Amino acid sequence: MPHTTQIFQVSTLYGAATLAAALDAGRYGPRGGARRILLVSNNAALPETALRLDEMHGYGPIAGRFDSVISWNEAISPYHPSTWGPRGNDTTLWQRAFRLQWDIDERDMIELAVESIQVNPARALAAIFSEAAVDVYADGLMSYGPTREKLPLTIARRIRRLLHLDLIPGLKPLLLSEYGVKPEIVPDEAFRGVLDEISVEAADDPRLAPVLDEAPTAVLLGQYLAAINILSAQEEEDLHVRMLTGAVRAGHRSIVFKPHPTAPAGYSAALSKAAADAGVRLTVLDAPLLAETLYDRCRPELVVGCFSTAMVTASAYYDVPVARVGTALVMQRLKPYPNSNRVPLAVVDHLVPDLEREETPTVVGAAPETLSPLVRAIGFCMQPKTYPALRDTTADWLRTHLGDTPAYYFPAPRLAELRLPGSSPRARARVQAGRAKRVVGRAVRRGTRKK
Incomplete structure (x- = not known):
């Protein structure tokens, strides 16, 4: 049977x-x-x-x-x-x-x-x-x-x-x-x-004990963006230091850094030096456990990251206030425009307070009315052939909101390429000229190969 x-x-x-x-x-x-x-x-x-x-x-x-x-x-x-x-x-x-x-x-x-x-x-x-x-x-x-x-x-x-x-x-x-x-x-x-089960199973890890002893009130999340060629290694080190600086400015004196599993040891060393210079306690948790286990065991008062999903789970499942650092820089570096990290970045950038602007960390709740139209507009600009039905609503949204939206959400060349509101005739002409050059170049290369 x-x-x-x-x-x-x-x-x-x-x-x-x-x-x-x-x-x-x-x-x-x-x-x-x-x-x-x-x-x-x-x-x-x-x-x-x-x-x-x-x-x-x-x-x-x-x-x-x-x-x-x-x-x-x-x-x-x-x-x-x-x-x-x-x-x-x-x-x-x-x-x-x-x-x-x-x-x-x-x-x-x-x-x-x-x-x-x-x-x-x-x-x-x-x-x-x-x-x-x-x-x-x-x-x-x-x-x-x-x-x-x-x-x-x-x-x-x-x-x-x-x-x-x-x-x-x-x-x-x-x-x-x-x-x-x-x-x-x-x-x-x-x-x-399930997260609670994982936390209980991880409770006896000896690497967790020093973290608990220091009673950290802030958690910094590393993502290792250099591994996917978004930032350089130096820029990512600087990003971690910026997270630390923001947490210190917010009054935190005991901080734990949860590096990405594939991050090099040098990242932690650079951050440790910055902590020593700032006169705060820093504990690096390099152990095979989820960030959520850290939230459960340490009960931090703040989680800081760039656009890690673990930032949102801190709010959604542990009611921990969160703050962001560096989303604008990373958004500007994303290439090509359809890069899959663009929407997660935009969601965090739109919802989570900016620590470097001294905005008050908050628990992320339900989506505000502004979020869904923004995400769908970005989604259309990322994959216009896949979601043609979103073109008109995207154009309407851009006419109304583009002036109030950070430029890195919708770069002018992308709007010109898609002939959407916000692009100038000159920008569209440059895009058309670039396309013509590429077409001619391909034709020339084909002709050369045939000879």
Whole structure:
């Protein structure tokens, strides 16, 4: 008799926690109703040297919700999860191989839950299990932005829903909306319950004890933006120092820095020097645990970051006031304009007080009326061919609000390229001239190759 096997693909503990909350909330039926496989993918550039998911505090309780755990890296070795995908003619062979390797009966139905459906490994899994229903889960602010790339209809038609956390109540995700995919909220109480489990499991980590002893009142979040070529390493070090300076100016004398897991040690050293110069206590927490565990254990009075999702979870699940630093700089550096970080940046820039302007930190609540139109206008400018229905509303919004909006949200060249309000005839002429040069250049290169 055929059964159902559910395959849950994860690459981060935060994503795994989101799926665990969805399971606890009954989004995948009762335990025992289907076989559940946790498929773990390590997408780091050098997976062999990166922190593994099973080394993170809280992994054990989450993995216990599944019937088996499988390594995607081992399954496709020696290929890299971010770059490998099956050739079109080989998908049937790969499905047979994985069914055999993972002990899935050839008659069993497959259901997939994946992250980032636009790229591998999610894209590869959807192609291999070509008859499977697909759920996409989003565990951060990127769910509010547009779909990065057009999906093949053979995949898009199989996506049943977008599972997401309600980080900004009232703001509806734009992701996958062009395919009619309905967003479905993972309940706050279920996710907070999973976070509490993780926190309890991490309580005995000896690296957490010095942090608790210092009783920090402010937490600084590192993101390692140099790794994705948005800032230089020096600029990112400076950004962390700016966070510290802002926290000190706000009256905090005991501060903890939670670096990005892949950040170099030099970042912490530069920050330590700045703390010593300012005469404040700084503790660097370089341990394999979520920032949310730190909030639960330390109960800070302030969380400072650039545009990390962990800033919003501090407010949404722990009622901690938050403040931002450096969003304008990072927004100006984002290239190309459709960069997926643009909407998360805009959301934080719009909602969270600027610490360097001495704005009062606040708990982020429900989305104000101004946020959704702004996000949709940015979404259209990022992916105009994907969301043509948003063109008129975007143009109307720009006519009314562009003068009151920071210039880095809607750069003049982008408005000119899309022929939207706010662009001058001269800017549009420059864009048209640039296009003409590129067309001529391509024609010349083609002609040269033929000779």
